[in-house]
Amino acid sequence: NAGVTQTPKFQVLKTGQSMTLQCAQDMNHNSMYWYRQDPGMGLRLIYYSASEGTTDKGEVPNGYNVSRLNKREFSLRLESAAPSQTSVYFCASSGFGRGAATGELFFGEGSRLTVL
Amino acid sequence: AQSVAQPEDQVNVAEGNPLTVKCTYSVSGNPYLFWYVQYPNRGLQFLLKYITGDNLVKGSYGFEAEFNKSQTSFHLKKPSALVSDSALYFCAVRDGGSQGNLIFGKGTKLSVKP
Numbered sequence: 001n002a003g004v005t006q007t008p009k010f011q012v013l014k015t016g017q018s019m020t021l022q023c024a025q026d027m028n029h030n031s032m033y034w035y036r037q038d039p040g041m042g043l044r045l046i047y048y049s050a051s052e053g054t055t056d057k058g059e060v061p062n063g064y065n066v067s068r069l070n071k072r073e074f075s076l077r078l079e080s081a082a083p084s085q086t087s088v089y090f091c092a093s094s095g096f097g098r099g100a101a102t103g104e105l106f107f108g109e110g111s112r113l114t115v116l
Numbered sequence: 117a118q119s120v121a122q123p124e125d126q127v128n129v130a131e132g133n134p135l136t137v138k139c140t141y142s143v144s145g146n147p148y149l150f151w152y153v154q155y156p157n158r159g160l161q162f163l164l165k166y167i168t169g170d171n172l173v174k175g176s177y178g179f180e181a182e183f184n185k186s187q188t189s190f191h192l193k194k195p196s197a198l199v200s201d202s203a204l205y206f207c208a209v210r211d212g213g214s215q216g217n218l219i220f221g222k223g224t225k226l227s228v229k230p
Contacts, residue, residue, distance in 0.1 A: 004159075041222060042206065044220075045219075048217055058217065106162070109159045
């Protein structure tokens with residue numbers, strides 16, 4: 001039972017490089033999310049997708065793009081990485097929107113990104 | 117706007133003693149409240165949630181939380197702490213405007229000493 005799977009787990013980039021974080025869930029959830037976690041700041045929402053084909057900005061979307069490839073997959077792209085994007089990134093999914101308005105989020109194990 | 121506050125950066129407890137991790141919230145409408153735990157280098161794991169009903173909610177690993185509407189609090193509790201409970205704990209509230217998004221507190225590090 002994989003749940004939410006993120007790749008890669010670790011990545012080091014140079015300023016200006018691009019990369020994509022991949023996320024897939026096998027729980028047939030409608031909603032998917034990307035958060036970043038920084039020390040002392042909790043988790044902050046970058047983007048979310050309420051359903052296949054829709055995406056919306058969260059609290060800190062600048063410098064990121066997302067794609068909801070299908071119901072299972074939700075990718076996060078950094079087009080031109082900056083040191084301020086050094087963080088731990090978490091993908092999550094939820095059954096919200098399928099009669100489960102109070103559904104909790106299920107998280108992946110995280111992707112640790114360092115931008116030099 | 118919905119928000120949660122965790123007033124303590126760190127809580128230290130001796131093994132076997134009761135523990136409390138505090139959380140207060142600010143919401144418009146009915147609060148949907150959650151607690152998550154994060155062990156080092158891992159993702160967040162769901163512990164429990166309050167949606168409606170009994171003010172005392174029981175969750176995983178022997179944890180429970182008490183919803184107090186008058187004090188706008190949702191404190192996490194456990195009667196007898198274990199060393200293995202040492203982790204980072206997050207309180208969260210559902211964002212009424214977004215599609216199921218949660219707004220997280222800054223987290224409280226729980227340290228349980230033998």
